[in-house]
Amino acid sequence: MDRCSCARGNRTKPLVELVSVAICTACTNLDRAGVRKHIRAALATGANRDEILAVIRMGTIMSIHSCSLGAPILIEEAGTEAVASKAKSTVPTPACDRMKAMGQWNQAWDPFFALDPQWTDQFMTTAAGIYGSGVFSSKEIELLSIAFDASFTHMYAPGTRRHIKSALVAGASVAEIMEVLKVCVAFGVAACNLAVPILAEELAKLDGQG
Structure with a gap:
């Protein structure tokens, strides 16, 4: 497939391997063999420690989608009275404030922010560090x-739409975004990586019994 690349200083770094690291290391996937393979390839193509570590950190914070899904349902079922006292909280939330200032705050986070602003701010400290690190x-x-968000182990539509919109605003082309989606599709080969060796083993056992 074509390489999706981006200029950085005097070098051009292929982004495709970092995208592959992302898909494999996502907390919804955790493909150990794939992570190792694509970290090795990313290093070979010029990615550095900080870039790969940032991708890994991004793979951990996507777990926030558990709250994006569950917190609005909790508020609906418990009633708005359940969050009234929290909404009036004066607990400082500097990390959340930083995310808002960077334009990276997602309105889908408002429900769990209302339920537990202090915990949300602790969590967002990591996110702010990634987005603001440079x-x-x-x-x-x-x-x-x-x-x-578009990976086949997650398929989180609200996040996919949000980040496609933001990517276009940030200057990404339709072709570049499509390349990312094509890399996601390519990881469907994991089905063969898992099942074909097992099939071969079972067929060998049958042959041995013949």
């Missing part, structure tokens, strides 16, 4: 985020 450009962050 390791990746805004465009690169959005392309990687698309890979996490």
Whole structure:
């Protein structure tokens, strides 16, 4: 497939391996063999420790979608009275404030922020560190985020739409975004990686019994 790449200083770094690291390391996938393979390939193509570590950190924070899904349902079922006292909380939330200032706050986070602003701010400290670190450009962050949310082990539609919109605003082309989606599809080969060796083993056993 074509390489999706982005300029950084005097070198051009292929993003495809970092996208592959993202798909494999996502907390919804945790493909150990794939992570090792694509980290090795990313290093070979010029990615550095900080870039790969940032991708890994992004793979951990996507677990916030558990709250994106569950918190609105909790509020609906428990009633708005259950969050009234929390909404009036004066607990400082500097990390959340930083995310909002960077334009990276997602309104889908409002329900669990209302339920537990202090915990949300602790969680967002990691997210703010990734978005504000300067390791990746805004465009690169959005392309990687698309890979996490559109991956076949997650398929989180609200996040995919949000990050596609943001990627376009950040200067990504339709072709670049489509390349990320194509990389996601390519990882369907994991079905063969898992099942074909097992099939071969079972067929060998049958042959041995013949």
